[in-house]
Amino acid sequence: MDGLRMRYGGTDVLHDVTLRARRGEVLALLGPNGAGKTTTIEILEGFRLRSAGQVRVLGVDPAEGDERWRARLGVVLQSWRDHGKWRVRELLAHLGEYYAPYSTAAVQRPWDADELIAAVGLTEHAGQKIKTLSGGQRRRLDVAIGIVGRPEVLFLDEPTAGFDPVARHEFHELVARLAAEEGTTVVLTTHDLDEAGKLADRILVLAAGRIVAAGTEAELTRQIAGEDEVRWTVDGQRFRESVAESTPFVRRLFGRYGEALTELEVRRATLEDTYLTLVRQNEVA
């Protein structure tokens, strides 16, 4: 997308958003509530018409995407609650049938229901009615519904909200596998910084409708949060200093204090530090 703008009534909520995703890349959109993440994703999915700017998904303008184009996308919205009386396998097999006409030599559609159920860890619940699933199981089903057509591009809006740590870990492995083995391009929103750091090839931070930073976790942390914090004790007295390069600093400390240097700690800036710095800077601006 290039120069994307979105206006609701008289209010601009996206200003000049430009981003690109390569095939097989995992992009995470981070940002505070109301930053415009869902709006951006909905425009990419063709669910919402933009006010201005250029957008192409798989070479097609989402505002003009037909069924063939839509069959190549996967969408996991913030949870939906329909089909309570259906059973897990039955619903996935049924939804999968809609994708069969769009099967190609390169991409066999749909995903076999039992294989898919195993991939999202719902094998034990395959025969269960959807309304009886727990919140996290229901969310796994949402993910399965999003990928049943073997999408080339997958949009995930807060996919792991409500997942327990094991489910979250399994979900991360599934997304990494889809990207690495199937070449699926993934665009996801999350409020979980740890998840963004683990999953994403590139993180985009959206604040007040603008991308305020983009890069890998390491790049963002280097550019923005910058300094490491070094703490140490000499003769019972505690010291603390923020430094750009902790290794030469620590070497100098050893040179100066030798054996007297104790309780040495180096704390690197984290993605959380970076994120908080960025969001605060953009509140002031």
Ligand SMILES: Nc1ncnc2c1ncn2[C@@H]1O[C@H](COP(=O)(O)OP(=O)(O)OP(=O)(O)O)[C@@H](O)[C@H]1O
């Ligand atoms: N249909 C709408 N009509 C008017 N304003 C809207 C509409 N949908 C969203 N907005 C506004 O647009 C802005 C961006 O909302 P959006 O849902 O894209 O944010 P978000 O980054 O996804 O937030 P969250 O993290 O809370 O899900 C917000 O200020 C919101 O109030």
